[in-house]
Amino acid sequence: MKKSVFFGALAIAGLTAGVATAQSTLEQVQERGTLQCGSNEGLAGFAAPDANGNWEGFDVALCRAIATAVLGDPQAVEFVPLTSQTRFTALAAGEVDVLVRNSTWTFSRDTDLGLDFKGVNYYDGQAFMVRSDLGVSSALELDGATVCIQTGTTTELNLADFFRVNNMSYEPVPVATNAEGQQQYLAGACDVYTTDMSALAATRATFENVDEHVILPEIVSKEPLGPVVRHGDNEWGDIVGWTLMGLVAAEEFGVTSANVRELAEAPTDNPQLNRMLGTSGDFGPMIGLSNDWLVNVIAAVGNYGEIFEENIGENTPVGLARGLNALWTEGGLQYAMPFN
Amino acid sequence: MSDTHAQSAAFVRREMVPPAAPPPGEVGPLRWVRENLMSSWFNAILTVVSLYLIFMILSDILPWTLNGIWNAGSLSECREIRNARELESAACWAVINERWLQLLFGFYPTDDRLLASWFYAEELAAAGGMEAVFGLAADSTARIEFVGEMKRSLGNLTLFFFGYWRPLLALVLLVVAVAPVLYGSLPRKMLLFSLAYPFIAVFLLWGGSVWGPVTVAAGLVAAILVGRVVGGLWGMLIGLLSAIAAFLFIFFNPLGIIGVQGLFPILPHVVGMLDQIMPIGLPAIDSDDFGGFMLAIIIGTSGIVLSLPLGIVLALGRQSDMPLIRWICVSFIEVIRGVPLIVWLFTASLLLNYFLPPGTDFDLLLRVIIMVTLFASAYLAEVIRGGLAALPKGQYEAADSLGLDYWKSMQLVILPQALKISIPGIVNTFIGLFKDTTLVVFIGLRDPLGLTNAIRATGEWNGIYWELYIFVALLFFTFCFFMSRYSMYLERKLATDHR
Incomplete structure (x- = not known):
């Protein structure tokens, strides 16, 4: 049904018409023809629109991967920008099908809020940035510092914990957004700016004199960021989770956007890869998708490593090293469950 | 007699002395300066200090603004160009140059x-x-x-x-549609176009089949006609009821309560039929794609246009003699006004979905417009009530003594005066409403300020602030300034009391 003001008004008729039958998320997405992906309003490297309004970024790529898996079209995504306050409510209320908005996987969010985290696409952690002329080389030397801190995030709590555990005091300068924090820090309102390492690196990269600022080596918290779905629709959760697994596994097996079509033409020597790419077995239909779902995904967005390098890797302005996000075979934490 | 004078006075002036030029200090700009800037030694000091302050501020801002760099691909390129030109500071207007379309239209x-x-x-x-x-x-x-x-x-x-010809055309037609409402000198026939404009605008902006808006308009006209005809035959009350019934059957499915589906509402059947016979239309565009300043104008103008009549009705209802109506109006006004707009917006965007049946796709933009309208109408009701209260009781009694019924006395005597008194307050509310549209950023609509955030998130423009904010501020200022000027024009035009 076309969505326009009037037809929107007509939807009120549904109130009198009684309760419609509930559909699964997969059916809803397929019927609608687009995936509604809750995304950041703008975070360097993770989600940002170019001049033509096309969204790009690390989180955006995962949305596109899910859309390709379900609908076969990486462009069939509606990005719904959500603030940190509204993101979980919007997901719970069904405004979005999946939330990929650098959200930290925590106990209470996973249980109490009725949400399911389906993996970790970026292992982040909280860090500190200071001016290099302060001569500080460790976060343990920050006693008595003024700290710019984003309110309402997990970082606020981590900061308090870190300073209390180390018997130090600090004076918080609350800011609402990363942009505001950046400005306050540059204006000298605080000695230290603290937020997730990835955001900190992206912020530092935009400074005029990058060398005048250092990011301290301590990482004071675990911030595993990942895609989130609602409790209760496990089939949909499987699709989201295994799309992410597929991207990581593809990197592990050396499948790239360039060679995936070739590898998918005929069975290879690697039986797990064959099952992934649908040249043997029926793994696609097991999650309600076509057998070549992962082939389309990798062809469209690339494997995990490609997505990383393209959006936040060392050759981009954000310039993040793989670190924890390297494959488990290379000393990182990215580990895909077997396709068996 | 003249002889005596000729002998007693040595000189008699026979023509008028030509007026002498005033002393140099009492004329022209010099006098203006002395009277306005240097009227006492204290004022003179104040003037000098103020001039120095203005100079200080301008000497910082002007070079930054005027030396601005218009052609660059990113903030770092801007900085390189600035250093190459050996400028101390320079605005990076290149971000506006590249992204102004996005700030105006969002992702439309x-x-x-x-x-x-x-x-x-x-x-x-x-x-x-x-x-x-x-x-x-x-x-x-x-x-x-x-x-x-x-x-x-x-x-x-x-x-x-x-x-972007569709939103542009909608804007141009908006000006045409609003002009006869704002300026009484234009031909009254243009008001017909003003009535049709909402449907034209919806068709242009959202696209889809042309028959949607056409049949909605026809349905409304049909409901009114049914009411008129029936009302003419059997009296006003039955006429009103039948109009409401016709409206329900055209737009909703009142029989859904007893389980009858498919026949009603009539509207989609007609649209489907017309679509098959003559498929005319524009590509449909989702509300999610609306953004930027266009969004502010859409929400602002619809809120303004819809809230004024609602506000008048509420104000009259609050003063009504009928307790039920008065209570309803008072509680509506107090509840809506007593809660922050942002809470209503959150209600519209998040809570409403819990109450609607699952799978209902109730357009977010429409929800926001409804909420903004209700909010503004509660404020307007109080502003207009102030106008009503300011009228002397004699005006009400005069209208009654002429034998006018309630609606006629309101329409002909009370409201024209009350609204005239309330103009500054009404426009004040409108300007507030227009600026409040930026609040929709919190519920995920991409207003201009939200877009500045998104633009700043790109690798090229991360770290840029003032240029984007100044651009957005200028856009809003232009609109609000026009509204304020128009209200002053209107007050002058309607001034009859020679104060």
């Missing part, structure tokens, strides 16, 4: 087919023709690359005039 799609066939025909042919690029079966990634390439080569001005 351009008419790519039109652009491609008019300005990019050769490349379109090389890419395999219209259907190969834009058809349903076409590869969407390839299409986006093609469109990106096309937009880079066309330039923003071409995109503005031809890519």
Whole structure:
């Protein structure tokens, strides 16, 4: 049904018409023809629109991967920008099908809020940035510092914990957004700016004199960021989770956007890869998708490593090293469950 | 007698002395300066200090503004150019130059087919023709690359005039539709167009089948006609009830309560039929794609247009003698006004979904417009009540003594005066409403301020602030200043009391 003001008004008729039958998320997405992906309003490297309004970024790529898996079209995504306050409510209320908005996987969010985290696409952690002329080389030397801190995030709590555990005091300068924090820090309102390492690196990269600022080596918290779905629709959760697994596994097996079509033409020597790419077995239909779902995904967005390098890797302005996000075979934490 | 004078006075002036030029200090700019700036030694000191302050501020801002760099691809490029020119500070207007379309229209799609066939025909042919690029079966990634390439080569001005012709045309027609309402000297027949305009605007902005808006308009007219005809035959009350019944049967499914489906509402059946006979329409565009300043104008103007009548009704209802109506109006006003707008917006965007049946797709933009309208109408009701209260009781009694019924006395005597008194307050509310549209950023609509955030998130423009904020501020200022000037014009025009 076309969505326009009037037809929107007509939807009120549904109130009198009684309760419609509930559909699964997969059916809803397929019927609608687009995936509604809750995304950041703008975070360097993770989600940002170019001049033509096309969204790009690390989180955006995962949305596109899910859309390709379900609908076969990486462009069939509606990005719904959500603030940190509204993101979980919007997901719970069904405004979005999946939330990929650098959200930290925590106990209470996973249980109490009725949400399911389906993996970790970026292992982040909280860090500190200071001016290099302060001569500080460790976060343990920050006693008595003024700290710019984003309110309402997990970082606020981590900061308090870190300073209390180390018997130090600090004076918080609350800011609402990363942009505001950046400005306050540059204006000298605080000695230290603290937020997730990835955001900190992206912020530092935009400074005029990058060398005048250092990011301290301590990482004071675990911030595993990942895609989130609602409790209760496990089939949909499987699709989201295994799309992410597929991207990581593809990197592990050396499948790239360039060679995936070739590898998918005929069975290879690697039986797990064959099952992934649908040249043997029926793994696609097991999650309600076509057998070549992962082939389309990798062809469209690339494997995990490609997505990383393209959006936040060392050759981009954000310039993040793989670190924890390297494959488990290379000393990182990215580990895909077997396709068996 | 004249002789005596001739002997006693040595000189008699026979013509008037020509007026002498005033002393140099009492004329022209010098006098103005002395009277206004240097009237005492204290004022003179104040003037000098103020001038120094103004100079200080301008000497910082003006070079920054005027030396601004207009052509660069990123903030770091801007900085390089600035250093190459050996400037101390320079605005990086390049971000506006590159992104002004986005700030105006958000992610509203351009008419790519039109652009491609008019300005990019050769490349379109090389890419395999219209259907190969834009058809349903076409590869969407390839299409986006093609469109990106096309937009880079066309330039923003071409995109503005031809890519965004739908919102632009809607805006131009808005001016045409609003003009007869604002200026009484224009022919009254233009008001017919003003009535039709909402439907035209919806069709232009959202697209889809032309029959949607047409049949909605026809349905409304039909409901009113039914009411008129029936009311003429059997009296006003039955007429009103039958109009409401007709409205319900056309737009809703009142029989749904007893389980009858399919027959009603009538509207979709008619639209479907007309669509089959004569499919005319524009590509449909989702509300999610609306953004930028366009969003502020859409929410602002619909809120303003809808809240004024609602506010008047509420104000009258609050003063009504009928307790039930008075209680309803008072509680509505107090509840809506007593809660912050942002809470209502959150209610509209998040809570409403819990109450609607699952799967209902109730347009977010429409929800926001409804909430903003209700909010503004509660404020307007109080402003207008102030106007009503300011009228002397004699005016009410005079209207009654003429034998006018309630509606006529309101329409002819009370409201024209009350509204005139309330003009500054009403416009004040409107300006507030227009600026409040930026609050929708919190519920995920992309207003201009939200877009500045998104633009700043790109690698190229991360770290840029003032330029974007100044641009947005100028846009809002232009609109609010026009509204304020118009209200002053209106007050002067309607001034009858020679104060």
